[in-house]
């Protein structure tokens with residue numbers, strides 16, 4: 001998404017945890033689950049105004065996706081990373097959102113929808129994204145107070161470290177599609193759940 005935004009002329013400020021990718025942006029180190037670091041980032045960016053704030057990082061959780069076989073620590077880390085920290089991060093950074101037509105965008109998952117995931121595929125990972133969807137919804141009044149739009153975007157099944165080699169969607173296809181959705185929805189207001197290709201999803 002950083003590449004796709006930069007290619008369209010956006011000026012991008014981005015964060016990394018382990019190492020900054022070789023992509024032109026203003027990079028800041030951040031572990032999203034360390035709230036003190038999120039406050040430091042907000043302070044460092046004070047005075048700037050952002051047209052969009054994208055919260056993307058996430059983890060898949062325990063590989064066995066079984067509650068009895070997962071430790072409390074694994075489950076707590078999953079909830080903290082996928083549901084709690086993204087929304088805390090967005091809420092902390094919200095004062096930096098432009099006062100008109102700004103977007104708060106979370107990377108969620110189609111499987112986090114109760115309606116789209118009848119078989120409870122990857123239930124633990126999916127539940128963390130269901131929680132993200134609900135906690136994101138609670139931000140809507142603050143986003144609307146900025147005359148902005150709230151997006152919960154599903155990136156597709158993507159060839160990343162998490163998605164694996166069998167995934168049908170490339171990082172470039174997903175990133176470019178997500179940026180298209182961002183641009184298409186940014187003046188609409190409300191909260192929308194959409195995939196990278198533009199398909200509207202049921203909650």
Ligand SMILES: NC(=O)c1ccc[n+]([C@@H]2O[C@H](COP(=O)([O-])OP(=O)(O)OC[C@H]3O[C@@H](n4cnc5c(N)ncnc54)[C@H](OP(=O)(O)O)[C@@H]3O)[C@@H](O)[C@H]2O)c1
Pocket residue numbers: 016017018019030031032033056057058059060081107108109110154155156157158159160161162163164167
């Ligand atoms: N790939 C898919 O098919 C797919 C499908 C649906 C949704 N998603 C969602 O898309 C997002 C990106 O996934 P991905 O496929 O790119 O996963 P990935 O290949 O595993 O990369 C995850 C990225 O998130 C970072 N990260 C993890 N925990 C972090 C934390 N506490 N603070 C800051 N950064 C952290 C990782 O940093 P490090 O490099 O330091 O580990 C890494 O850069 C996630 O929210 C995921 O749930 C992915």
